Amino acid sequence: MTSTLDQRRDSARPGGLLDDVELAAVRADFPLLSRTLRGGRPLVYLDSGATSQKPEVVLDAEQDFYVQRNAAVHRGAHQLAEEATEAFEDARDRVARFVGVSSGEVVWTSNATAGINLVAYAMSNATLGRGGAAARRFAIGEGDEIVVTEAEHHANLVPWQELAARTGATLRWLGVDGDGRIRADDLDRVVTDQTKVLAFTHASNVTGAITPVTQFVRRAREVGALTVLDACQSVPHLPVDLHALGVDFAAFSGHKMLGPTGVGALYGRRELLEAMPPVTTGGSMVEVVTMESTTYAPPPQRFEAGTQMVSQAVGMGAAASYLAELGMDAVAAHEAHLTRLLLDAVASVPGVRVIGPTDTVDRLATVAFVVDGVHAHDVGQVLDDAGVAVRVGHHCAQPLHRRFGVAATARATAAVYTTEEEIAVFREALAGVRTFFGLTDGSDA
Amino acid sequence: MSTGSMEQLYQQVILDHAKFPHGRGLGVAAADLRTGESHQVNPTCGDEVTLQVDLDDAGVVRDVRWEGQGCSISQASVSVLHDLVVDHDLTAVDDLADTFRALMQSRGAGLDEDAEEKLGDAAAFTGVGKYSARVKCALLGWVALTDALIKTGATRTTEDA
Numbered sequence: 001m002t003s004t005l006d007q008r009r010d011s012a013r014p015g016g017l018l019d020d021v022e023l024a025a026v027r028a029d030f031p032l033l034s035r036t037l038r039g040g041r042p043l044v045y046l047d048s049g050a051t052s053q054k055p056e057v058v059l060d061a062e063q064d065f066y067v068q069r070n071a072a073v074h075r076g077a078h079q080l081a082e083e084a085t086e087a088f089e090d091a092r093d094r095v096a097r098f099v100g101v102s103s104g105e106v107v108w109t110s111n112a113t114a115g116i117n118l119v120a121y122a123m124s125n126a127t128l129g130r131g132g133a134a135a136r137r138f139a140i141g142e143g144d145e146i147v148v149t150e151a152e153h154h155a156n157l158v159p160w161q162e163l164a165a166r167t168g169a170t171l172r173w174l175g176v177d178g179d180g181r182i183r184a185d186d187l188d189r190v191v192t193d194q195t196k197v198l199a200f201t202h203a204s205n206v207t208g209a210i211t212p213v214t215q216f217v218r219r220a221r222e223v224g225a226l227t228v229l230d231a232c233q234s235v236p237h238l239p240v241d242l243h244a245l246g247v248d249f250a251a252f253s254g255h256k257m258l259g260p261t262g263v264g265a266l267y268g269r270r271e272l273l274e275a276m277p278p279v280t281t282g283g284s285m286v287e288v289v290t291m292e293s294t295t296y297a298p299p300p301q302r303f304e305a306g307t308q309m310v311s312q313a314v315g316m317g318a319a320a321s322y323l324a325e326l327g328m329d330a331v332a333a334h335e336a337h338l339t340r341l342l343l344d345a346v347a348s349v350p351g352v353r354v355i356g357p358t359d360t361v362d363r364l365a366t367v368a369f370v371v372d373g374v375h376a377h378d379v380g381q382v383l384d385d386a387g388v389a390v391r392v393g394h395h396c397a398q399p400l401h402r403r404f405g406v407a408a409t410a411r412a413t414a415a416v417y418t419t420e421e422e423i424a425v426f427r428e429a430l431a432g433v434r435t436f437f438g439l440t441d442g443s444d445a
Numbered sequence: 446m447s448t449g450s451m452e453q454l455y456q457q458v459i460l461d462h463a464k465f466p467h468g469r470g471l472g473v474a475a476a477d478l479r480t481g482e483s484h485q486v487n488p489t490c491g492d493e494v495t496l497q498v499d500l501d502d503a504g505v506v507r508d509v510r511w512e513g514q515g516c517s518i519s520q521a522s523v524s525v526l527h528d529l530v531v532d533h534d535l536t537a538v539d540d541l542a543d544t545f546r547a548l549m550q551s552r553g554a555g556l557d558e559d560a561e562e563k564l565g566d567a568a569a570f571t572g573v574g575k576y577s578a579r580v581k582c583a584l585l586g587w588v589a590l591t592d593a594l595i596k597t598g599a600t601r602t603t604e605d606a
Contacts, residue, residue: 377516407491
């Protein structure tokens with residue numbers, strides 16, 4: 001598939017855009033996209049930021065694991081156990097390669113939230129002296145500071161609030177500007193010698209704004225702080241090389257990157273994972289257990305207690321390979337084109353306002369908006385009536401919504417399988433929202 | 446654009462109540478009334494309502510006041526609730542609340558004629574039952590009312606018996 005796509009791309013459109021034939025081929029890989037909704041309307045799925053649809057290769061990989069290879073991994077001397085273990089570890093390799101790291105740096109987690117919590121609780125345990133001298137670098141307490149941002153998903157905010165509450169550390173944060181971009185100009189003021197952790201999102205799940213990661217990493221290194229990146233929104237949509245970005249930890253989920261639910265990955269720089277004490281303890285993560293005490297397995301197994309979500313991990317590996325074959329440059333170029341179309345669509349409808357950057361620079365095809373005089377929930381309902389699926393609410397980012405003085409927004413997000421025609425349907429449905437609620441264009445409600 | 450299902454969901458009654466809600470604005474009741482207050486949020490969408498209910502010694506609801514923000518369904522539902530329950534006793538209010546819950550669980554099929562007559566304007570919410578994600582919007586105010594009534598400390602006559 002890659003070679004055909006590449007050849008076509010060279011001659012077809014500038015910027016490596018998918019042409020109609022290629023896009024149709026991609027869409028054919030996703031069985032759900034061809035279903036219809038109430039009244040026989042075609043589905044226009046613009047909610048990939050919440051969860052993506054799954055290509056057949058992912059569904060097949062999970063099914064194939066159960067049909068052909070199912071056995072307990074990392075134990076048992078029989079052939080099935082070997083094959084299951086190989087499939088599980090091969091998936092880890094695929095995911096690791098996909099984000100530019102080595103497989104010993106990838107810990108399976110149940111989702112990205114679990115990955116971020118893992119780091120926060122490991123720091124707690126280190127603070128209590130677990131992990132010995134090597135883990136002391138993770139210890140945190142009174143006088144220390146944790147820095148997050150106002151743009152965070154609750155998953156990269158609440159675990160740090162809790163860590164601060166448990167340890168006496170202080171939580172501070174970087175604000176966002178009027179476009180919803182994190183105030184990088186405030187880094188030097190907020191990130192100081194007291195900062196032990198700088199946790200921030202690679203791309204906002206509300207505004208779509210992409211964070212200048214290397215600038216944040218540079219400041220964190222200057223003060224000796226650990227960096228924790230929420231990469232949930234970036235990994236499915238951009239080429240991401242975590243080693244090149246230089247972050248210490250990064251969490252992302254399978255289900256947003258065309259993979260299954262119930263699985264995510266935590267990247268940790270090898271040296272850090274080796275020094276970090278375990279969090280969830282029990283089976284599979286040990287070396288020697290006596291009645292008195294236990295020694296722990298090296299990472300990543302040290303952080304994978306209990307039976308793992310093997311088939312989902314295999315599915316996430318297949319998703320990584322699928323995206324890699326499409327080529328993340330091509331995916332990003334396609335979505336950049338859709339970003340422009342989405343922004344234009346929203347801008348063309350009177351009484352609709354974007355929460356986030358209105359330019360296409362350093363932003364994803366994630367467009368949150370408010371319709372004057374109509375609550376987001378009602379906006380979503382009218383769009384749904386046209387077959388258009390968008391997310392409504394606070395998108396697990398209440399502080400960011402509060403910053404913009406709104407309780408809820410509607411949010412359209414595109415993915416590699418999104419088409420221009422779908423955005424046109426979205427635009428037309430959006431244009432009918434204020435009319436439906438009896439608000440004439442231009443009036444204030 | 447619409448196929449008619451939107452008109453069924455957003456009945457004119459609902460749109461009117463959403464635009465010009467009744468009973469809005471919190472306050473303080475007369476000294477001889479018992480007031481209960483409840484704040485309810487719908488954490489998935491951030492809709493919220495704070496509702497105060499005043500009961501007299503005879504167990505009659507004398508007033509309902511509320512403040513809130515949210516979608517048209519949630520806001521209109523509290524407004525309609527206000528009109529329905531004021532001047533009714535606790536038994537009748539409980540019955541209305543139960544009937545409205547039953548309407549929401551009817552998946553858009555509606556209830557019998559007697560029940561719908563009893564619900565008055567609230568029967569306009571029948572179509573909401575078809576959209577499971579919206580049922581909790583319509584129920585937000587009713588949940589607040591039930592909680593606020595408990596907080597008045599009043600006991601039902603049926604429970605006393």
